[in-house]
Amino acid sequence: MEQVMKKEKGKLWGLLTKVPELTLLILLIVAGYAVMEIFSKVQPTAVLSPGDMWLIIVASFVISTLIAVLAVIGGIGGGVIFTPIMLGFTHIDSLVVRSTGLVVAMFSGLISSGPFMRTKLADLKLVFYCGVPITVGALAGSVAAIYLHKYMGPVGDGYVRLSLGILMLIVAYFLISGGGATEYPKPKRIDPIAKKLGLSNFYWEESLGKVVHYDLTRAVPGAIMFIFLGFIAGFFGLGGGAFLTATLNLVMMAPVKIAAACSGVLLAISNATAIWTYISYGALIAVFAAPWMLGQVVGGILGAYLLISINAGFVRKILIIILLVSSIKLIMRGVEGAFGISLHF
Amino acid sequence: MEEQKPQAPFAALVYGEIVYWGVLLGSVIVLIGSVVAFVSRNNYVATSYWLSSIWKGESIHEIWKGATGALPHGHWYLSHLTTGDGLTAFGISLSVFAVLPALLLSALALYKEKDTVYGTLALIGGIVVFIAILGIIPMPS
Numbered sequence: 072m073e074q075v076m077k078k079e080k081g082k083l084w085g086l087l088t089k090v091p092e093l094t095l096l097i098l099l100i101v102a103g104y105a106v107m108e109i110f111s112k113v114q115p116t117a118v119l120s121p122g123d124m125w126l127i128i129v130a131s132f133v134i135s136t137l138i139a140v141l142a143v144i145g146g147i148g149g150g151v152i153f154t155p156i157m158l159g160f161t162h163i164d165s166l167v168v169r170s171t172g173l174v175v176a177m178f179s180g181l182i183s184s185g186p187f188m189r190t191k192l193a194d195l196k197l198v199f200y201c202g203v204p205i206t207v208g209a210l211a212g213s214v215a216a217i218y219l220h221k222y223m224g225p226v227g228d229g230y231v232r233l234s235l236g237i238l239m240l241i242v243a244y245f246l247i248s249g250g251g252a253t254e255y256p257k258p259k260r261i262d263p264i265a266k267k268l269g270l271s272n273f274y275w276e277e278s279l280g281k282v283v284h285y286d287l288t289r290a291v292p293g294a295i296m297f298i299f300l301g302f303i304a305g306f307f308g309l310g311g312g313a314f315l316t317a318t319l320n321l322v323m324m325a326p327v328k329i330a331a332a333c334s335g336v337l338l339a340i341s342n343a344t345a346i347w348t349y350i351s352y353g354a355l356i357a358v359f360a361a362p363w364m365l366g367q368v369v370g371g372i373l374g375a376y377l378l379i380s381i382n383a384g385f386v387r388k389i390l391i392i393i394l395l396v397s398s399i400k401l402i403m404r405g406v407e408g409a410f411g412i413s414l415h416f
Numbered sequence: 417m418e419e420q421k422p423q424a425p426f427a428a429l430v431y432g433e434i435v436y437w438g439v440l441l442g443s444v445i446v447l448i449g450s451v452v453a454f455v456s457r458n459n460y461v462a463t464s465y466w467l468s469s470i471w472k473g474e475s476i477h478e479i480w481k482g483a484t485g486a487l488p489h490g491h492w493y494l495s496h497l498t499t500g501d502g503l504t505a506f507g508i509s510l511s512v513f514a515v516l517p518a519l520l521l522s523a524l525a526l527y528k529e530k531d532t533v534y535g536t537l538a539l540i541g542g543i544v545v546f547i548a549i550l551g552i553i554p555m556p557s
Contacts (some may be wrong), residue, residue: 092440103447107454116468124467128450162473174508181439181511188424188432195428195522199537202519206544214553221556268533275421282422339435340541343515344548350509351551353488354476357505358466361450364508368443 086376093372100365104129128362135366139179140374142312144331144389149367150176150309150342151397166220169308170349171360173342176309178364179371180339183332186375192332194272197287197325201333202340204294205315208301209341213348216306229408232307236401239313243394256324258288265290265323274329285326293323297337304338305345312338313394335375427525427534431518438514445507453500460496490551516545 087094107128113121135149142149154172157163187193261271270287296318304311315334319325325333349355406412424432453463461483469479480487493509496502519542526535547553 096440096443099444099447103451106451110455112457113454114462114464116464118468118471119464121464124464125454127467127471128454163470164473164475164479166476167470167479178439178511181435181515185432185436188428191422191424191428193428193432195425195431196534199522199534199541202541203537203544206541206548210544210548210553213548214555217555273422340515340519340545343512344545346512347545347548347551348553348555350505350512351488351490352476352555353480353492355505355508356466356470356479357446357493357508358450358453358463358501359470360508361446361504364446364511365443368439 086373090372090376093369097369100132100369104132131359132362132366135175135363136370136373137366138175139367139370140377141389141393142176142179142370142374144374144377149179150304150307151311151313151393153363154307154309156400166217166349166352166354167356167359169216170346170355171363172308173304173346173349174355174360174364175367176304176312177339177342177346178367179374180312180335180337181343182368182371183375184336184339186372187332187336191274192328193336194274194325194329194333196268196270196272197319197323197329197333198336198340200268200270200290201293201297201319201337204297205301205304205337205341206344208298208303209305209345210301210348212302212305212307213345214305215302216308217348217352217354219306226409229405229410232401233405233409236398236403236405239394239398239401243391243398247391253320253327255283255285255326256320258286258324261286261288262290270323272329274326276326276328283326285324285329287323287325289322289324293318296322301341301345304341305348308345308349313397425529427522427529427531427538430525431522431538434518434521435514438518439511442507442509442511442514445510446504447507449500449502449504449507451500453504456500458499459501460492460499461501463500466501489555513549516542516549519545 104125108125111121111125113124115121119127138149138152142152150172153175154168157168157172161168184193188195265288268290270290271285273282273284276283300311300314300318303309303314312334315337316327316330319330319333320327346355453459465483466479469482474482477487491509493502493505497506519538523535523538523542526532526538
């Protein structure tokens with residue numbers, strides 16, 4: 072046990088020296104937050120003291136960092152963890168939560184795009200092929216979110232949440248019943264469009280110490296699903312990375328590690344499209360979103376380097392747990408919103 | 417014979433590095449903005465107002481109504497870059513904006529490699545992001 076701890080400590084120290092920009096950023100953030108506390112000129116209000124405000128900022132940063140590490144390793148968006156918790160346990164306005172949720176969902180993916188592209192874990196062709204439908208869907212979803220928030224209120228929101236929760240349960244079931252075959256799936260038949268697009272590739276599997284070749288299939292159903300997934304991401308501010316990983320792995324037959332890395336990059340592209348709708352509408356409050364963003368950047372780099380050397384089966388287990396927990400939360404919130412039944416025990 | 421680790425394509429490196437360094441630059445700006453928002457009174461809207469009204473659960477309409485009278489509808493921070501909250505918002509936007517040049521330059525790299533199919537897909541992705549940035553889709557007031 073002691074040896075494992077020493078090995079993990081050594082890994083983390085190695086990462087900090089290997090990625091000096093990460094070390095520098097962490098030091099700057101620590102110094103910045105110390106300066107904010109010591110020289111604070113923030114005025115107290117009826118609800119919060121200056122100390123409370125500082126604590127909200129620092130706690131948001133720490134929680135966001137932890138969420139980002141988990142999100143990148145699990146190939147999901149941190150928004151799937153952030154948004155249900157914030158909507159479930161705080162009174163913060165749903166548009167503020169959803170826009171900040173997009174920040175949480177997006178930045179770990181944005182920052183991990185660099186390491187994933189460098190190590191070829193993210194397949195550029197797959198990213199650009201799925202990037203078009205997902206950005207279109209995300210833009211439509213974000214616009215729909217603003218309109219529905221304005222005109223339909225929480226009832227319509229409840230129905231969509233409920234169906235999303237059920238869909239997440241189905242994906243979790245597929246991942247549980249899929250067995251080891253989903254780690255390195257082999258398609259029985261490659262469709263002509265995937266063949267024409269040249270959607271076959273290879274990558275270095277660190278845990279096996281060899282190159283793994285893979286073929287992708289079902290290019291058209293995959294693209295259609297990405298429009299839908301982009302819409303969900305933009306609408307809920309959830310990111311929907313778990314769905315992206317599942318679609319890439321179970322529908323298009325990408326190895327789970329490639330699916331996890333590509334879903335992070337795709338998530339970033341789609342959410343980077345959707346967030347502009349929230350920014351121009353004024354729904355993103357920068358002072359509140361900033362520590363969540365910084366936590367995602369720090370945690371995103373940590374998670375990306377950990378994913379490269381981690382076993383893919385472990386990634387799937389994390390994914391299943393997160394899918395199950397967040398789907399239960401979404402279903403509860405959906406029933407509450409749609410039917411007005413209180414499910415708080 | 418031992419297998420060699422495969423090299424990433426140039427277009428992938430272009431995309432990844434632009435996004436990576438763009439986000440890091442944006443993060444530093446966000447940090448500076450956050451510090452200014454806390455240690456000075458030079459803010460577009462007071463930091464205590466932002467945080468307290470969010471914590472109270474006020475809607476986005478109520479928050480902006482109490483702050484400036486109406487929703488901003490656009491990139492308000494561009495004309496308030498010397499303020500703490502304006503700079504923080506700019507930093508977040510800059511980080512997100514990095515995706516656009518990354519897509520366009522990656523498309524250019526793919527075109528140079530005569531990979532017109534994926535170059536075009538990257539270009540279309542860039543156009544969709546650009547439309548989103550412009551904010552030309554009408555929104556309810």
